[in-house]
Amino acid sequence: xxxxxxxxxxxxxxxxxxxxxxxxxxxxxxxxxxxxxxxxxxxxxxxxxxxxxxxxxxxxxxxxxxxxxxxxxxxxxxxxxxxxxxxxxxxxxxxxxxxxxxxxxxxxxxxxxxxxxxxxxxxxxxxxxxxxxxxxxxxxxxxxxxxxxxxxxxxxxxxxxxxxxxxxxxxxxxxxxxxxxxxxxxxxxxxxxxxxxxxxxxxxxxxxxxxxxxxxxxxxxxxxxxxxxxxxxxxxxxxxxxxxxxxxxxxxxxxxxxxxxxxxxxxxxxxxxxxxxxxxxxxxxxxxxxxxxxxxxxxxxxxxxxxx
Amino acid sequence: xxxxxxxxxxxxxxxxxxxxxxxxxxxxxxxxxxxxxxxxxxxxxxxxxxxxxxxxxxxxxxxxxxxxxxxxxxxxxxxxxxxxxxxxxxxxxxxxxxxxxxxxxxxxxxxxxxxxxxxxxxxxxxxxxxxxxxxxxxxxxxxxxxxxxxxxxxxxxxxxxxxxxxxxxxxxxxxxxxxxxxxxxxxxxxxxxxxxxxxxxxxxxxxxxxxxxxxxxxxxxxxxxxxxxxxxxxxxxxxxxxxxxxxxxxxxxxxxxxxxxxxxxxxxxxxxxxxxxxxxxxxxxxxxxxxxxxxxxxx
Numbered sequence: 138x139x140x141x142x143x144x145x146x147x148x149x150x151x152x153x154x155x156x157x158x159x160x161x162x163x164x165x166x167x168x169x170x171x172x173x174x175x176x177x178x179x180x181x182x183x184x185x186x187x188x189x190x191x192x193x194x195x196x197x198x199x200x201x202x203x204x205x206x207x208x209x210x211x212x213x214x215x216x217x218x219x220x221x222x223x224x225x226x227x228x229x230x231x232x233x234x235x236x237x238x239x240x241x242x243x244x245x246x247x248x249x250x251x252x253x254x255x256x257x258x259x260x261x262x263x264x265x266x267x268x269x270x271x272x273x274x275x276x277x278x279x280x281x282x283x284x285x286x287x288x289x290x291x292x293x294x295x296x297x298x299x300x301x302x303x304x305x306x307x308x309x310x311x312x313x314x315x316x317x318x319x320x321x322x323x324x325x326x327x328x329x330x331x332x333x334x335x336x337x338x339x340x341x342x343x344x345x346x347x348x349x350x351x352x353x354x355x356x357x358x359x360x361x362x363x364x365x366x367x368x369x370x371x372x373x374x375x376x377x378x379x380x381x382x383x384x385x386x387x388x389x390x391x392x393x394x395x396x397x398x399x400x401x402x403x404x405x406x407x408x409x410x411x412x413x414x415x416x417x418x419x420x421x422x423x424x425x426x427x428x429x430x431x432x433x434x435x436x437x438x439x440x441x442x443x444x445x
Numbered sequence: 446x447x448x449x450x451x452x453x454x455x456x457x458x459x460x461x462x463x464x465x466x467x468x469x470x471x472x473x474x475x476x477x478x479x480x481x482x483x484x485x486x487x488x489x490x491x492x493x494x495x496x497x498x499x500x501x502x503x504x505x506x507x508x509x510x511x512x513x514x515x516x517x518x519x520x521x522x523x524x525x526x527x528x529x530x531x532x533x534x535x536x537x538x539x540x541x542x543x544x545x546x547x548x549x550x551x552x553x554x555x556x557x558x559x560x561x562x563x564x565x566x567x568x569x570x571x572x573x574x575x576x577x578x579x580x581x582x583x584x585x586x587x588x589x590x591x592x593x594x595x596x597x598x599x600x601x602x603x604x605x606x607x608x609x610x611x612x613x614x615x616x617x618x619x620x621x622x623x624x625x626x627x628x629x630x631x632x633x634x635x636x637x638x639x640x641x642x643x644x645x646x647x648x649x650x651x652x653x654x655x656x657x658x659x660x661x662x663x664x665x666x667x668x669x670x671x672x673x674x675x676x677x678x679x680x681x682x683x684x685x686x687x688x689x690x691x692x693x694x695x696x697x698x699x700x701x702x703x704x705x706x707x708x709x710x711x712x713x714x715x716x717x718x719x720x721x722x723x724x725x726x727x728x729x730x731x732x733x734x735x736x737x738x739x740x741x742x743x744x
Contacts, residue, residue, distance in 0.1 A: 195736050209736050215561035225551040229485040242560035244466050
């Protein structure tokens, strides 16, 4: 038996044309049983990519496969869960009825569908309100219903479009836990979000789309390391800043040091070597080093650098 | 949100995919869901009030018209000119457009398109539901009208004629079914289906009504076959035939004694209606079943 995780979504040299406009150009990537973030500005082909992934569009060239089947087939749709970003549901129905109705199309008997809908909405924290009409729901409750219909049929590939929208901080943290837990159940997840720090907290790797092309695919740290022309920047706070600055400027991996109102900003050419050396220095530093914050190692910074 | 249990999205690794519904089951489920959703449409809550108003209006008019018309004449004129040409078409088209186009406009149709079922039975199920509700509404209206006119005993010197009610129920039911198909086609195809519906009812049908009786364009309408069926069923007097088909006196008189409107042969009114329904549903389903079909790409 192979230990290779199963591929739940595969884009194979996918190009999508709208008339003479190319929305996506030769995009290839895979999603296994993991959480992958989809990042891109508005209008760069992200929506087209998501529609292709759930079989709502045909690729002009290439192939999109979900669990080995063409994404537009019934076999693929049985394995897809999609939580859209638009806030429309069947307003007069209760949350449980809406989810049960959607389950019916998966061949689930009426009673079993209702029970499963109750189960999944309870897990999503809607136990008390699931029998109320959806039109009375808050934004966060509606989001849970959308998530519920995406997860109720036990899909193998889940596409979440802005899933955190409308949720309060506690619910966001709980949803992040839920998303992080999905791969352990054999589910591959593609999450799209504009809130990059939240996305970074849940994803194993990211796929960056820009102007219809796949700009980058990998772990955030690895992507950051692939930008040698962009020196890493750090903010340091501690005692005896002038002495610290003069020492650091002598290190070969330090490109420059500048003074801030309450600390130092350090530019690095080789951050791996710097951290090794700095840990020794910080341990012995009289008065102590109080803070060391990487300023541009996060997803937002990497994304910004890549699209510039 | 409780995330301690492990079944929100499955607990068995790459779990067996749940199979989708069969074509027939999908159609019935779609019809059932559409019926439930139609229950919440405002137009259906207005319907009882409309029926009461219709009853009252017919009752009052029947009282003032007794010197000029008998009950059968009065009821037929009300049912044809009021229900069959105005209320039933517009109510059906409105309901149909709301049921299909409403979901496309607010994109809730995407929830359905992502299920492992064919889209054709989804749309056919909606058509079935719309046709059933519209037919029921039309028959209730015909019954309310009949009760109002029949309550004036002096208008029926030879006794009341319940067959009239049955005839109009048949005609209105067939008409509602055909208009539902038109509504489904327009809603699935165009971005502004009600404008196209107005063109169909007011433009195309009125144009066809002014063409010679032999004109082929008449076969593309619903009013023309329905009128022939009505005249065939109710066996009207000369006066009533002229009242129901004023522009075509000679034709009206010639079909007084029945023309086989319900024969299932090419060119008969029933066949024309059937062809119209099949063509509308085929075109509507063809649009709806396209992979790249969604509200923003239409029209």
